[in-house]
Amino acid sequence: MLLTCGNEEVLKLWDVDTxxxxxxFNSSVKRVINSCxxxxxxxxxxxxxxxxxxxxYTCDLEGNELEVWEGERMxxxxxLAVTxxxxxxxSICSNREIWIREFPRGKEWVIPEEHSITSLSLSRDGKFLIVNLNSEEIHLWNVIDVSTIPDTFRGHKQKMYxxxxxxxxxNCLFIASGSEDSQRHSSVPIQVLSGHSMTVNCVSWNPMRPHMLASASDDRTIRIWMANKRPRKN
Incomplete structure (x- = not known):
């Protein structure tokens, strides 16, 4: 199954096979759902x-609301992401805060950032998160034992998008990022992959094949990348 949403779209559930x-997902109030x-x-x-x-709010696959956070101070x-x-x-709140809350309605805490956050990604074990900032930095935070200083990664270009x-x-030991200079960057960077002709908005690593990742670009292409195999030493 696949979920899609957007600033001018309704939330939809799709069958990937067909x-x-x-x-x-309908509501008595027409809502703009920008994250799911x-x-x-x-x-x-x-x-x-x-x-x-x-x-x-949380809901089942028929759209029935189960739990809601709302109010004037929301x-x-x-x-959004779930561990x-x-x-x-x-959740990313007010562009500069990472809000972590335990289910069901347990402890809550906030990680502040000095610059606007544009996206969020979780590690596979849910212990770490990374956020892209419009300061052209990627910050790595520990979700379990939150510190006051994150690990910082640079090298990608991000000004407008x-x-x-x-x-x-x-073992999820690497970080990959898109970039506005049409490259796909890795770490500081360890390697830069060239091929796209416009901004690379998103990258996704294959969870089953650690040497494969995909990148999506404004040039209207999706590219699949594979690491070159090194020859074995005798």
């Missing part, structure tokens, strides 16, 4: 809406 829309994420059991989802009001949500154990919800990065590679 390409058919399985369900369109699966729970690890694939039986419910969490959504963030920004219009007509700011709210986060900040604007720009991105693989389903115990924590991580939303650029996404991700964990991947062997």
């Amino acid at each position: 390409g058919n829309c399985r369900h369109t 994420a699966w729970f690890p059991d694939s039986r419910k989802i969490v959504c963030g809406s920004i219009n007509p009001d700011n709210r986060i 900040p604007k949500i720009s991105d 693989p154990d389903g115990h924590r919800l991580i 939303v650029i996404r990065s991700c964990f991947g590679g062997s």
Whole structure:
């Protein structure tokens, strides 16, 4: 199954095998849902809406609301993620805050950033997160034992657009990021992959094949990258 949403779109659930829309999530109030994420059991989802009001809510696959965070003091949500154990919800609030809350309605805490956050990505074990900033930095934070100073990665270009990065590679020990200079950058960077002709907005590492990743670009192409195999030493 696949979920899609956007600033001018409704939330839809798709069948990947057939390409058919399985369900369109309707509401008595027409909401602009700009972010959504699966729970690890694939039986419910969490959504963030920004219009007509700011709210986060969980629902089942028929659209029935299960839990809601809303109110006048609710900040604007720009991105969401759920840890693989389903115990924590991580959201980007008011562009400069990482909001972590435990399920069901447990402890909450905030990680502040000095610059605007454009995207969020979780490690496969849910212990670490990375955020892309419009200061052309990627910050790595520990979700379990939050420190006051994150690890910082640089090398990609990001001035105007939303650029996404991700964990991947062997044991998720690497970070890959898109870039506005049409490159796909890795780490500081360890390697730069050339091929796209326009901004690379998003990259995604193959969770089953650590030497394979995909990149999506404004040049309207998706490219699949494979690491070159080194010859074995005798």
